[in-house]
Amino acid sequence: MEYRTLGGSGAVVSAFALGTMTFGHESDEATAHAQLDRFVEAGGTFIDTADVYTAGASEEIIGRWLASRPADVTERVVLATKGRFPMGDGPNDLGLSRRHLRRALDASLRRLGVDAVDLYQLHSWDPLTPLEETLRFLDDAVTAGKIAYPGLSNFTGWQLQKACDLIDVRGWAKLVTLQPQYSLLVREIEWEIVPACQENGLGLLPWSPLGGGWLTGKYTRDSRPSGATRLGEQPDRGMEGYDRRSTRDRTWDVVEAVEEVAKARGTSMAQVALAWVCDRPAVTSVLLGARTMDQLEDNLAAADVRLSEEETARLDAVSDPGVGDYPYGELGVEQRSRRIEGQR
Ligand SMILES: NC(=O)c1ccc[n+]([C@@H]2O[C@H](COP(=O)([O-])OP(=O)(O)OC[C@H]3O[C@@H](n4cnc5c(N)ncnc54)[C@H](OP(=O)(O)O)[C@@H]3O)[C@@H](O)[C@H]2O)c1
Numbered sequence: 001m002e003y004r005t006l007g008g009s010g011a012v013v014s015a016f017a018l019g020t021m022t023f024g025h026e027s028d029e030a031t032a033h034a035q036l037d038r039f040v041e042a043g044g045t046f047i048d049t050a051d052v053y054t055a056g057a058s059e060e061i062i063g064r065w066l067a068s069r070p071a072d073v074t075e076r077v078v079l080a081t082k083g084r085f086p087m088g089d090g091p092n093d094l095g096l097s098r099r100h101l102r103r104a105l106d107a108s109l110r111r112l113g114v115d116a117v118d119l120y121q122l123h124s125w126d127p128l129t130p131l132e133e134t135l136r137f138l139d140d141a142v143t144a145g146k147i148a149y150p151g152l153s154n155f156t157g158w159q160l161q162k163a164c165d166l167i168d169v170r171g172w173a174k175l176v177t178l179q180p181q182y183s184l185l186v187r188e189i190e191w192e193i194v195p196a197c198q199e200n201g202l203g204l205l206p207w208s209p210l211g212g213g214w215l216t217g218k219y220t221r222d223s224r225p226s227g228a229t230r231l232g233e234q235p236d237r238g239m240e241g242y243d244r245r246s247t248r249d250r251t252w253d254v255v256e257a258v259e260e261v262a263k264a265r266g267t268s269m270a271q272v273a274l275a276w277v278c279d280r281p282a283v284t285s286v287l288l289g290a291r292t293m294d295q296l297e298d299n300l301a302a303a304d305v306r307l308s309e310e311e312t313a314r315l316d317a318v319s320d321p322g323v324g325d326y327p328y329g330e331l332g333v334e335q336r337s338r339r340i341e342g343q344r
Pocket of ligand 1: 018019020021022026048049123153154179206207208209210211212213214216218228229230231270287288289290291292294295296298299
């Protein structure tokens with residue numbers, strides 16, 4: 001397992017993190033604990049959860065695991081969680097207000113059974129709350145020792161930049177990471193968000209690196225998803241709904257290319273897709289998601305896969321979402337690449 005610094009911080013994490021969104025839902029507690037044991041045995045140190053995963057149950061399951069394993073195991077863990085999405089029906093049971101986040105963070109710490117988390121992430125932007133209020137809350141939480149580092153998730157480029165600038169001006173605790181959706185099927189963050197992260201020294205924590213299962217080859221053009229799979233159980237689930245993705249030719253071109261690369265190397269499709277995203281610029285740690293132990297085992301093996309230049313070039317090309325001419329394409333690049341003659 002490779003280790004990298006957690007974005008712009010001095011903390012070190014495994015290049016693959018264990019995502020825990022399936023805990024208490026697709027994966028029962030015994031499977032979840034077995035996943036956590038296997039993950040740390042394989043050298044994994046970084047665990048990602050959120051208050052909203054299975055309405056708090058994911059954090060509780062992790063909390064019981066932390067409480068029942070020896071200190072030399074749990075001491076190595078770098079723990080990340082998030083707040084922002086609804087945890088109740090009240091008008092203040094969501095959002096990035098100080099009022100909600102104070103309660104949300106304390107509730108997360110209680111469920112996890114810890115005094116502090118290493119990374120606390122704003123799960124998404126909140127148009128109702130002044131950003132100063134949110135960022136001041138994070139800084140206070142760092143000072144209070146409840147979080148070591150603040151991070152973001154699902155922010156756009158301008159939102160991220162605004163947050164970084166405000167923090168600089170006020171001298172508050174710096175953001176260290178952004179957690180965006182990123183995979184061979186979803187690369188649009190490369191237009192604006194990845195450069196914003198690079199400019200500000202934030203590391204990327206890609207979520208849904210397998211596109212929610214698509215990049216394992218389990219979904220096909222000719223039949224609707226069925227059985228115990230994410231889309232078999234909920235065909236319209238979230239951003240990966242079957243109808244939306246299956247009508248895009250690029251989806252099937254990407255899936256086919258991943259399959260061909262995997263066959264030629266003798267690895268699984270999942271390993272190829274995970275190795276590709278792990279190798280992208282600015283990536284700190286890729287969030288693995290698994291329902292079963294077999295899936296986790298398959299995905300952990302991606303830590304040993306290094307794609308060749310040719311394989312990477314092929315996957316880059318087939319998954320390229322295109323940028324048009326302007327502002328990201330040829331016309332924009334021309335404007336942004338101004339150089340003085342002779343400049344080195
Ligand atoms: N910040 C955010 O807004 C956000 C959003 C989503 C996720 N996340 C984080 O990112 C983590 C990973 O997201 P994700 O679960 O969507 O990741 P993913 O890797 O794209 O999808 C995981 C799903 O794919 C299937 N799968 C995984 N490995 C497989 C394998 N080797 N062979 C066949 N099928 C396989 C399983 O679903 P089935 O068995 O059901 O098919 C599994 O639940 C989450 O746990 C969470 O920590 C964050």
